[in-house]
Amino acid sequence: MTSPVTFTLEATDGMARRGRIDTHRGAINTPAFMPVGTAGTVKGLYPEQVRETGADILLGNTYHLMLRPGAERVARLGGLHEFMDWARPILTDSGGFQVMSLAKLRKLTEKGVTFRSHIDGSAHELTPERSIEIQKLLDSDIIMQLDECIALPAEHREIERAMELSLRWAQRSKDAFAEAPGRALFGIVQGGDDPELRARSAAGLQDIGFHGYSIGGLAVGEPQEVMFRVLSDLTPLMPQDRPRYLMGVGKPDDILGGIERGVDMFDCVHPTRAGRHGHAYTRFGVINLKNARHKDDHRPLDEASPNPNCRRFSRAYLHHLVKAEEMLGAMLLSQINLHYYQELTAGARTAISAGRMADFAVETRNGWARGDLPPLA
Amino acid sequence: MTSPVTFTLEATDGMARRGRIDTHRGAINTPAFMPVGTAGTVKGLYPEQVRETGADILLGNTYHLMLRPGAERVARLGGLHEFMDWARPILTDSGGFQVMSLAKLRKLTEKGVTFRSHIDGSAHELTPERSIEIQKLLDSDIIMQLDECIALPAEHREIERAMELSLRWAQRSKDAFAEAPGRALFGIVQGGDDPELRARSAAGLQDIGFHGYSIGGLAVGEPQEVMFRVLSDLTPLMPQDRPRYLMGVGKPDDILGGIERGVDMFDCVHPTRAGRHGHAYTRFGVINLKNARHKDDHRPLDEASPNPNCRRFSRAYLHHLVKAEEMLGAMLLSQINLHYYQELTAGARTAISAGRMADFAVETRNGWARGDLPPLA
Ligand SMILES: [Zn+2]
Numbered sequence: 191m192t193s194p195v196t197f198t199l200e201a202t203d204g205m206a207r208r209g210r211i212d213t214h215r216g217a218i219n220t221p222a223f224m225p226v227g228t229a230g231t232v233k234g235l236y237p238e239q240v241r242e243t244g245a246d247i248l249l250g251n252t253y254h255l256m257l258r259p260g261a262e263r264v265a266r267l268g269g270l271h272e273f274m275d276w277a278r279p280i281l282t283d284s285g286g287f288q289v290m291s292l293a294k295l296r297k298l299t300e301k302g303v304t305f306r307s308h309i310d311g312s313a314h315e316l317t318p319e320r321s322i323e324i325q326k327l328l329d330s331d332i333i334m335q336l337d338e339c340i341a342l343p344a345e346h347r348e349i350e351r352a353m354e355l356s357l358r359w360a361q362r363s364k365d366a367f368a369e370a371p372g373r374a375l376f377g378i379v380q381g382g383d384d385p386e387l388r389a390r391s392a393a394g395l396q397d398i399g400f401h402g403y404s405i406g407g408l409a410v411g412e413p414q415e416v417m418f419r420v421l422s423d424l425t426p427l428m429p430q431d432r433p434r435y436l437m438g439v440g441k442p443d444d445i446l447g448g449i450e451r452g453v454d455m456f457d458c459v460h461p462t463r464a465g466r467h468g469h470a471y472t473r474f475g476v477i478n479l480k481n482a483r484h485k486d487d488h489r490p491l492d493e494a495s496p497n498p499n500c501r502r503f504s505r506a507y508l509h510h511l512v513k514a515e516e517m518l519g520a521m522l523l524s525q526i527n528l529h530y531y532q533e534l535t536a537g538a539r540t541a542i543s544a545g546r547m548a549d550f551a552v553e554t555r556n557g558w559a560r561g562d563l564p565p566l567a
Numbered sequence: 568m569t570s571p572v573t574f575t576l577e578a579t580d581g582m583a584r585r586g587r588i589d590t591h592r593g594a595i596n597t598p599a600f601m602p603v604g605t606a607g608t609v610k611g612l613y614p615e616q617v618r619e620t621g622a623d624i625l626l627g628n629t630y631h632l633m634l635r636p637g638a639e640r641v642a643r644l645g646g647l648h649e650f651m652d653w654a655r656p657i658l659t660d661s662g663g664f665q666v667m668s669l670a671k672l673r674k675l676t677e678k679g680v681t682f683r684s685h686i687d688g689s690a691h692e693l694t695p696e697r698s699i700e701i702q703k704l705l706d707s708d709i710i711m712q713l714d715e716c717i718a719l720p721a722e723h724r725e726i727e728r729a730m731e732l733s734l735r736w737a738q739r740s741k742d743a744f745a746e747a748p749g750r751a752l753f754g755i756v757q758g759g760d761d762p763e764l765r766a767r768s769a770a771g772l773q774d775i776g777f778h779g780y781s782i783g784g785l786a787v788g789e790p791q792e793v794m795f796r797v798l799s800d801l802t803p804l805m806p807q808d809r810p811r812y813l814m815g816v817g818k819p820d821d822i823l824g825g826i827e828r829g830v831d832m833f834d835c836v837h838p839t840r841a842g843r844h845g846h847a848y849t850r851f852g853v854i855n856l857k858n859a860r861h862k863d864d865h866r867p868l869d870e871a872s873p874n875p876n877c878r879r880f881s882r883a884y885l886h887h888l889v890k891a892e893e894m895l896g897a898m899l900l901s902q903i904n905l906h907y908y909q910e911l912t913a914g915a916r917t918a919i920s921a922g923r924m925a926d927f928a929v930e931t932r933n934g935w936a937r938g939d940l941p942p943l944a
């Protein structure tokens with residue numbers, strides 16, 4: 191029941207990697223996209239629907255869960271898997287990123303960060319040690335160290351300061367993690383858009399030693415080309431035998447580019463958030479169902495989709511649901527987007543094994559570039 | 568494919584009736600509760616989930632659908648069943664009730680009612696003939712005549728005027744309905760809380776002749792005892808061989824009382840609306856999941872429920888979802904409430920066939936009266 195978390199690299203194609211993370215709660219096929227279950231639920235989907243999209247693992251947000259319902263409460267209720275009826279692996283973030291983006295009256299010191307809840311103003315402290323403790327209380331399978339993530343662009347000195355603080359916090363996180371059978375601990379590479387700082391961060395983390403390595407501090411305001419350049423420079427410096435997780439990324443083309451640059455794991459709220467806003471991701475690219483062109487369109491979103499929800503309803507119906515702000519519109523489009531993200535990562539896995547990742551990427555991008563079906567005459 | 572809609576009375580027990588309405592889209596077992604799919608969706612549920620709760624039929628709102636997406640559009644898209652992917656029977660209301668409660672600048676004349684949309688202010692007219700036309704465009708299986716429904720209490724003269732207008736509109740609706748293979752047309756009994764007016768309305772409608780008879784003008788502000796008295800006086804005057812539909816009712820105890828008084832069909836938005844507000848209907852009565860008593864309660868809503876969603880999640884989780892205003896909370900509680908309503912009508916059907924409706928009613932009311940489980944110590 192508490193066998194160690196292991197990573198097996200199954201195939202490579204260029205920099206792209208196919209692998210498998212084994213946990214006592216099941217395997218995670220990589221490249222993997224992890225749906226985000228912010229507050230103990232992936233918004234708009236039943237847990238079994240999340241699994242049916244193809245997800246092997248989901249992400250829980252420490253910041254949200256520590257404030258409500260509270261980590262100790264989740265532990266008393268049997269842990270996050272039991273709480274939300276998701277039996278497969280869960281990765282939790284450290285809470286640090288959302289403290290810096292959501293909480294009020296933040297104060298960061300060497301020790302950690304104090305802040306007030308955005309929900310009720312209550313005072314909290316998050317340290318590397320407390321973050322690990324919370325993630326264990328949640329019964330997380332893959333735990334993140336606390337780090338400091340800063341927005342880009344930023345001063346070199348500021349990027350370096352945050353990277354070095356994150357390294358010291360990495361060591362404290364490792365010490366606090368100690369022996370935790372069945373769980374994995376990931377360090378987080380920081381260093382902004384500076385190759386030398388990224389290299390120092392990656393080396394420092396490997397000296398400490400982690401089960402996997404996350405790439406933080408990207409998708410924080412920089413152009414996609416900057417993110418891709420950082421990834422291209424960084425992943426060759428990361429160990430081959432450990433999973434690599436690009437945090438908080440992204441749109442489908444970010445994920446495809448990340449896979450091409452050797453990333454194994456991704457997470458983002460974008461597919462469900464976009465779904466709630468009436469946007470559908472498909473092999474035709476993104477389709478805005480608010481657009482009046484769909485009003486009388488009897489065609490399904492994508493008649494060739496493997497996802498039944500893409501085939502069974504007309505665009506006119508989806509348009510209607512979105513315009514009428516019906517829950518089912520948000521539910522369907524969230525499911526459709528998460529399914530498409532899983533199709534994308536599953537397609538990449540197959541392509542990597544077949545040694546045709548480059549072709550897969552071209553075909554996928556061509557589909558997006560062609561765009562949606564022409565409107566009905 | 569277009570066999571006529573027929574009603575078979577299968578058993579009676581006191582005034583309570585068990586029956587079956589056969590349509591070319593499937594059978595409706597009565598007493599039946601019809602979930603309301605206001606704008607082409609039962610809020611918060613996939614259509615297959617609605618069916619899985621046990622619903623044989625759902626209700627569509629003519630007022631909402633004529634305004635958005637529009638009846639002609641729904642017809643071009645293949646009708647309401649195709650539009651929303653619900654293959655079983657649909658009953659539509661006439662639109663009149665919601666014109667009077669939602670629309671702006673209403674003007675009622677002998678001819679019909681003119682009004683402006685509450686969505687975009689556009690001008691519309693609804694006459695008995697246009698209401699029938701719209702309901703046919705929607706491809707409704709069970710069509711309602713246009714009537715005038717007034718709130719109670721009201722002056723005798725006003726109730727009589729509206730009842731007589733409704734009778735004249737009943738004749739015009741019958742004429743407009745003409746031959747419509749596969750569809751049924753229901754007349755609507757009006758007459759407020761006045762037994763003599765109700766009797767005149769029922770007799771007048773039977774002179775015209777309908778496939779079924781609705782009871783309108785109840786659940787419009789009067790005490791439950793008034794509604795029950797009207798039903799007890801009225802249903803003996805209604806034909807035995809036609810279904811009886813109590814419109815817009817109600818909470819579980821309204822439905823139980825209606826069944827005991829010979830009603831066959833019910834509809835109400837209450838189960839889904841209550842679900843969105845954090846209320847769960849169970850054999851323990853109604854449970855408010857916003858209440859802090861559930862915060863640490865690991866117990867399911869009802870461990871003996873036939874509904875998996877009542878057994879799989881803790882009260883603490885449901886409380887959390889409701890407090891965090893997560894979509895899944897509204898989705899689950901809407902499903903749970905609709906399922907309970909179907910358990911109630913299914914239980915009544917079984918009891919009527921077994922000649923133990925009185926016992927079933929006592930047992931059910933005792934459960935509600937005992938209330939929820941005691942809080943955890
Ligand atoms: Zn993101």
Ligand SMILES: [Zn+2]
Pocket residue numbers: 815816817834835836837
């Ligand atoms: Zn109602």
